[in-house]
Amino acid sequence: MDTANFISTKMDSSQNKSSTRQAHRRRLPPEERVAQILDAALEQFSQHGFNATRMDDIARACGLSKGGLYVHFGSKDAVFEALLERALTRTNWDELPQLAQGASARAVATWIVDRLHAALLEPQSIAILRLLISERQRVPTRLEQWREGVLRMRAQQVTARIHDDLAASISPDSVLARHPWLALSPVMHTVLWQALFGEGTAPDDDARQAHIDLLCALLE
16 A cells, blocks of 8 residues: 555544544433443443443443543442443333233233343343342342342233233132242243353243243143
């Protein structure tokens, strides 16, 4: 490459980097900026661990100065707390498509499994679970909130959906009515599997369909 072309290429590269930085640092509404910071923080925590990640790393990852980051969060712990809070409030089943009343057992089972997979197997949910496991001594209260706010709440939502759609055909003495957490067991197995072995993995190639079949058997 001749000198003129080399200089031109370097200038183009510098301009592209400058444009990227300017795009990152453009003024955003506070809620959008906070979401951008949390996404960058989750990526940094996941790659390097909480202890090894610095506020400088988070600022750099989202294209902010360190001072710009401190406008929104006063410490790395505050960023971590906000990440966990977002994970606890992210999925609202009330905002998702509902079944027609009187749906069949298989339709109810499929709806439940789809909702559980959407809420619990989303990559950010898996990343948050890994953080909770690795930092459980640091945030025991948040770990308990995840258990209550995600697992127990999902079990209650499953029970409510079964009651609303199959009240006339399911016995209150059925094992699923008495132990609604059983509806979550297959997907939690997959959640833990992915937390250990990576997103996209599962204990069985037909894990989702097996979950639906299991719910149908319990409902019937």
